[in-house]
Amino acid sequence: RDFNERCAQCSEVNWGLTDGGRYYCRSCHNVTERTREVVNTDFITNSRVQTISKGSRKQEKNDGGCEWYVCEGFQLVLKKQAEALEALGVCPQMKDEILCNFWRCYLQKSKQAYCKRPAAETVKGLSACESSTDVDSDPERPSLLHLLSLSESEGDLQTDCSFASSVSKVSESTSVYSGSVDGSLYLMKNQKEKLRMTMPMTLSFCYMALLWLREPITLSELLRFVVEGHIPYLNVFQHFPEKMKLCGLDLRIFCVESWPVYEEVFNKMHELAAFLDLPRFPDITDSCFLHPDMLCMKYLMEANLPDELHNWTCRVVKKIGIGEVDFLTLMPGNKSTRKVKYDVLAAAVIVVVLKLLFLLDDHYEWLLSEFAEERNKNNTEGGPYFEFKKWYEVVKQSLDVEQKKLDEERAKYLWRCEKPLFYSVKNKSKVLKRRQMVVNLQNQFGKLSGSVRRAEKPNPSSFQLSWSEENTDGSCFHGHSLKGVLQEKCGLLTAMNPDYWLCTVKLCNEKLCGHLAHYREVEFPQSYHFVLGLFSFLLRIQPSYIHDEVCMIEHKLFNKKLYKKLKYNTVLRK
């Protein structure tokens, strides 16, 4: 606090701020008429705090910039992302209530705002002591944080204006370079306990809010929308207001050079949920989009598989209990249950069902297909029998085309934007010159490209592959019948296939080696690889993650048999 006057009533210097932005003495609760300048409204999602003209915003720098904190930047990012999601059809509640509250809670818990003495204050102490300008050379910073006495008083949820008010004057001679006030702090390693904010984490926040509201978007879809540009992520900083100058270490925080990784966003989300001490999330019931029964239906359609398979996926789901509310609903902080990846799980269920019915050993499925083909020749009534071979050919062709398109798109991806980034003022002119040259070259060669300029990004769609029953070429398999692979036994329809092969007999310890099982392409049949590849494409994740879920499901499904086998083995040994 830079208000150092003594209280008129009790002569103490111990000030706080009221909701109205006035100083009050904490000792005797005397309210003064002195007010504090307040953060500009732009930075805050839904507050309408007026700027007070008395005393301008902290030292307007020469270049027209102002002081800003990293979390303000992230707040802006989240705001943009929420708006984009709203435009995609997510309910406005997400932006205005859920996400906002999550964010505030986070700020409070990580002591960046909404508390008496946020961590940012330590910047002053640090910068005065630090002489090196290179953050990299000194990763293990001696914790001056611990040396300075921080009064970790309870933070009450004050109004939004507490941002600026609770930060002390930052030394002008900050030697670690960043446009933001606390950029250097953010990159310090000892922030682990406090779950430092990163760009991928913004998506964790979004996903968490979406999950809370049980919106019909899976994580893989969310990430795909990000890559396709429907949700701000890459170069989102270009929406920061002019006054917020980005340079130096800020670039390492806000500039992204990789697409978000499913695992990372997923894991961070769970860490976050625990960190924020959130209660049990709203129940995922069988009428929710994220329930495996629903997602299986969607993926079956997208994979051009017969609708009849849905009965089977539901049976598997029921049998192993992954449709139960308690299994599906997120309970933050519960370390014993395995975290549910709804999309991957649903895909894995389909893979297991295909293995149940078709075996997928590079032999049996083709045999069945030939058999079905024969029967189809004489089949005049009802829908055609499902032929694996035909399905494979149709889907493979489409998949290859789409994969090729995707690969080209990835190679043509443009990472930079108009807003120039420079590490320091020194190389600003060099950066601008380079940018100019890049633009010139893009124009020159763009003209020689012949084809139309890069088309506007396509409308976001939930389905990447679509198959129409109206096509007369028989390329849609939704209505096909599974009669060719099923038989009736005691009034029940069972698979003709009597066998099943397990992906792995023993599951690994996920915590130790990161995976439940290890997927090496050469060790598994081509058909299995193809099916994994199909869903890997749809979900934009590595096949090994689907493989993990498949292993997990198989072990649940054949639990008794496996258990018996193990028991039998031990008995023998005796």
Added chain:
Amino acid sequence: SSHEHKSNFRKSKEACLSYIQDALLQKQWKRAAEFLTCYVESLEKDYSREHVGPSEMIWRIGTEILWHHSQSSMKEFNCFMEQMKTLGVKRYLKVCLEHVFHLLCNGQIEEAYQNLSLAESWRFGEQTAIQDKEMKLVEAYRGLLDYYSWSKQKNILLEHSEDGFSDLAVEREMHGYFRKAAVNLKEIIKIPGVWDVFVKCYVDLLEFYGDHNEARQVLNEYAYNSKFPANPNAHVYLYQFLKRQGESKKSLISALKILHDIVPSHELMIDFNTMLQKSKKRKKRRLGLEVIFATLDYAGWKENAKTWSCLARQVKQIVISEKHLDWIKQEWSSRKDWWPAFHFSRYLAKRNWQEDKSLSYEKALVAGILLGKDCKYFKYVSHQGCKAQLKRFRMLKKFVNRHNPVYLRISG
């Protein structure tokens, strides 16, 4: 945790490059341009650890595309090259040189000269010393263009002198170009390297102005200095110079000796053999035989009547004199396993007879001596020749029949 050490940015740019490469190899210039447009933003990223950075990539790829693309103009090309010159100071002179080459390919000699002059006057701190080699090249090429101008003036002068005019202005200009050219050309050929075009031009200048000693010295250096890479052309130039100077057979032969060692199939080997055959020294004649046999080991001379006639002449001469049959035996011993199929098959006999009677005549003579009168080639050709009532073939038949025992001694 991810095992990727490279960001997706890097990976996608790498992928972009491989698409460009594919497009270039298939001459799809539009597609290459499309992907290059996406690649250029790599310039904004630091690649200092990479071996070849984006600026060099863009320079090389962009040059290819602009050179071949149908809608690209010289103006655009030049503009692009100027941009590339500013991109990497460490490559400045290289880019200048390549630009000059392209201008020359396009026939823009004036512009090329201007660019070279500009490049010559470039100075950039310590880079000037580091790029010393490139600078020498720049100077050498400017010298070359000066030679070209000299040559033009010379032709004008010759024309005028024919018409009876004497043109002092042209003469002065010509001498001016000579001086400029000579200085630079002399410099570059001092450095070990392959400088064929510079050497030729320099020697041309020296000869014109009558400085034959200097010319000889230059050519000797170029051919015999071991620091210079082995270069058959150096010997060819020296030989041609000596011939022009009317040097003795002895020095001509010594000039061609090394050429025979390096390139036994060289076209000058025929001249070489002709000289050697006529020599009085036995060693030289022996060498001649070796040379001509070696030449015919190469497919390029299979159908060359002149070459075969040289061999035939020498072989015939040896057979008639009955001296030195062992020479033929020596040469034939390493060839008797494969020459018959290579030169003297029945198929070739038919074809040679159809296409070139002289060729078949010479070859038949050689075949008859080396393989005897019963060999396929000789039998066919001589039969055809006698049938066609050609006198020389009748003579040939008689000759070979008479000397048939020779074959037995050779093949032994």
